[in-house]
Structures are given as structure tokens and as C-alpha cells.
Amino acid sequence: MPDYDDDLRLAHVLADAADAATMDRFKALDLKVETKPDMTPVSEADKAAEELIRGHLQRERPHDAILGEEYGLEGTGPRRWVVDPIDGTKNYVRGVPVWATLISLMAEGADGYRPVVGVVSAPALGRRWWASEGGGAYTGRSPASATRLRVSSVGRIQDASFAYSSLTGWEEQGRLGGFLDLTRACWRTRGYGDFWPYMMVAEGSIDICAEPELSLWDMAANAIVVQEAGGSFTGLDGTPGPHSGNAAASNGLLHEEMLSRLAPRP
Missing domain, CATH: 3.30.540.10 (Fructose-1,6-Bisphosphatase, subunit A, domain 1)
Structure with missing residues (x-):
């Protein structure tokens, strides 16, 4: 390497x-x-x-x-x-x-x-x-003067803290229903926005975050920090990395369930 x-x-x-x-x-x-x-x-x-x-x-x-x-x-x-x-x-x-x-x-x-x-x-x-x-x-x-980062070990959505940027964009993609259901299923939700929730995923202070509309420059640095902290960073379609035009980040344990809940609905 x-x-x-x-x-x-x-x-x-x-x-x-x-x-x-x-x-x-x-x-x-x-x-x-x-x-x-x-x-x-x-x-x-x-x-x-x-x-x-x-x-x-x-x-x-x-x-x-x-x-x-x-x-x-x-x-x-x-x-x-x-x-x-x-x-x-x-x-x-x-x-x-x-x-x-x-x-x-x-x-x-x-x-x-x-x-x-x-x-x-x-x-x-x-x-x-x-x-x-x-x-x-x-x-x-x-x-x-650095501290190594490690994602959380929370393994259940009902125990998870979920961060997002805003409601904008979810409805246009047909994902608003799933987004709202995910917020109801989680223990806690907060709209921190921008880079911060990804860094908190990497620190282990929150467990999952997602945004429906992003550019590569919004995601590239965040992606490697999350991944090297032991987490998962993909598009909402599950494609690994920062190239999907949107993002989902997690401690890895909750990733598939988050993506499933955020999938578009008819």
C-alpha cells in the first residue's frame, strides 16, 4: 500500500x-x-x-x-x-x-x-x-496532540442517534416517508448538518447520518475519516465511497438497515 x-x-x-x-x-x-x-x-x-x-x-x-x-x-x-x-x-x-x-x-x-x-x-x-x-x-x-477515532458499537436502530442536514431533498427523491419512519424508529435525531455529523459518526458520538444531495467535494474528506474510524460510507444506493451524489454514513452495524429504510417508495 x-x-x-x-x-x-x-x-x-x-x-x-x-x-x-x-x-x-x-x-x-x-x-x-x-x-x-x-x-x-x-x-x-x-x-x-x-x-x-x-x-x-x-x-x-x-x-x-x-x-x-x-x-x-x-x-x-x-x-x-x-x-x-x-x-x-x-x-x-x-x-x-x-x-x-x-x-x-x-x-x-x-x-x-x-x-x-x-x-x-x-x-x-x-x-x-x-x-x-x-x-x-x-x-x-x-x-x-491527537486521539484516534473509533465508531460506536450501537447495534440496534432503536438505540441509535441519527443526524441529517435538513428535510430538503428527501421528498423530491421519493424518500421522505422512509426518512420520517427512520427518525421515528431511532432513539434520537438531530439536524446538525454539513460535515459535522460525519465527524461525529467517526467519533462514535452518533451512529448514523445521511444526506440526499451532495457533491464530491462535500464527501471525499468525510468518507475516508469515517472509513478509517471503522465505519461505512456509501451512497444511498449502497455504492461504496463518495461518488453517488448523496451519502449515508454509519458505524457499519446499522448501515444496511438505514439504507433499507431510506429506499425510495412508490
């Missing part, structure tokens, strides 16, 4: 730079915010953080491709960095501290691209999570 330690160290450097840039503009009264064609907001901080990350990567990994939410795909090849400069922009622009920079390295294999490095950095929460393929998943303020 390839050694991705140098790439993980670089991802931490990229996250440090992005954290400084995003925190500098967090809660700024003169923050500039625009609306993208898909009607989602983008702030000057989103653009600045992605430009900063791209600049670092072009110097340090000039032969790697880069895919980012704000500026698309640049380059080709068997290695691709995937970046969401601010996951949770709506929170960011309203002063809610639940947002993060997501940085992942994906490597091409027989089954397509898979995440091999992931860093999720939430500076307003004072938290960071990371993982590399075969190296485990960790959380801490830095690699020097």
Missing part, C-alpha cells in the same frame, strides 16, 4: 493556511457575499481560501489535478486533490461556527478514484479531524 504520510502533512499545512484566511474574515461586517447560479451563497472567504490552497498545491504538487467547489477541475492524472474551501457557507455568513475546510487527496485505481487522505478543519470550533488510507483516523488540534 502506498505511503501517504507526506500528502497528509501537506494537507495539514493547507488546512492551517485556509484556517487563517477564513477566521480572519469570519463575522466581518464588510464580508462580501454573492449568489451562485445554483442559488447557494459564496463569500469572498470561500474564494480566497480555495485560491490559497490551489496556489500551495501548484507549488508543492504541480503534477496533481485539483477539483474545487469554486473553481472546478484543473489538470489530469492519477492523483486529484478535492477541496471545499468552506463547507457550511450559510453558517459562515451568518456567524454560526459550524463550518469547515475539507481537503482530500483521491487516487485512481481499478474502481475509479478513491479518497486516500482527508482533513476536515473547523477552526471556529477549535476542531480538526484527519485520516489516511491504512493509517487510521484521528482528531486533535494537531498531529502531535
Whole structure:
């Protein structure tokens, strides 16, 4: 198995730079915010953080491709960095501290691209999570002060804590009935949203989470952290990895039942 330690160290450097840039503009009264064609907001901080990350990567990994939410795909090849400069922009622009920079390295294999490095950095929460393929998943303020992550051992849906982002999207896919039934079956439900529920699955503080509509940059870093913590990360159709346009993550023990309950209904 390839050694991705140098790439993980670089991802931490990229996250440090992005954290400084995003925190500098967090809660700024003169923050500039625009609306993208898909009607989602983008702030000057989103653009600045992605430009900063791209600049670092072009110097340090000039032969790697880069895919980012704000500026698309640049380059080709068997290695691709995937970046969401601010996951949770709506929170960011309203002063809610639940947002993060997501940085992942994906490597091409027989089954397509898979995440091999992931860093999720939430500076307003004072938290960071990371993982590399075969190296485990960790959380801490830095690699020097880290705690290894492990998913929960909850084995029954009625004992499970379930997190989701919002009700939006479930009805359009014919999954609203199953979604509501799952919320009723679980011990506890909360709408934390964005990156955070995936990190809580990896930490073992919640057991399952799902979202009906996502992009690759929303999922790649989250996926490897969950997987290296011992959990499962798939699309709602059960396809492993972050390529389905939606996501389901769990401690592994509850995954099949969650997917079954969330299946579309006539």
C-alpha cells in the first residue's frame, strides 16, 4: 500500500493556511457575499481560501489535478486533490461556527478514484479531524496532540442517534416517508448538518447520518475519516465511497438497515 504520510502533512499545512484566511474574515461586517447560479451563497472567504490552497498545491504538487467547489477541475492524472474551501457557507455568513475546510487527496485505481487522505478543519470550533488510507483516523488540534477515532458499537436502530442536514431533498427523491419512519424508529435525531455529523459518526458520538444531495467535494474528506474510524460510507444506493451524489454514513452495524429504510417508495 502506498505511503501517504507526506500528502497528509501537506494537507495539514493547507488546512492551517485556509484556517487563517477564513477566521480572519469570519463575522466581518464588510464580508462580501454573492449568489451562485445554483442559488447557494459564496463569500469572498470561500474564494480566497480555495485560491490559497490551489496556489500551495501548484507549488508543492504541480503534477496533481485539483477539483474545487469554486473553481472546478484543473489538470489530469492519477492523483486529484478535492477541496471545499468552506463547507457550511450559510453558517459562515451568518456567524454560526459550524463550518469547515475539507481537503482530500483521491487516487485512481481499478474502481475509479478513491479518497486516500482527508482533513476536515473547523477552526471556529477549535476542531480538526484527519485520516489516511491504512493509517487510521484521528482528531486533535494537531498531529502531535491527537486521539484516534473509533465508531460506536450501537447495534440496534432503536438505540441509535441519527443526524441529517435538513428535510430538503428527501421528498423530491421519493424518500421522505422512509426518512420520517427512520427518525421515528431511532432513539434520537438531530439536524446538525454539513460535515459535522460525519465527524461525529467517526467519533462514535452518533451512529448514523445521511444526506440526499451532495457533491464530491462535500464527501471525499468525510468518507475516508469515517472509513478509517471503522465505519461505512456509501451512497444511498449502497455504492461504496463518495461518488453517488448523496451519502449515508454509519458505524457499519446499522448501515444496511438505514439504507433499507431510506429506499425510495412508490
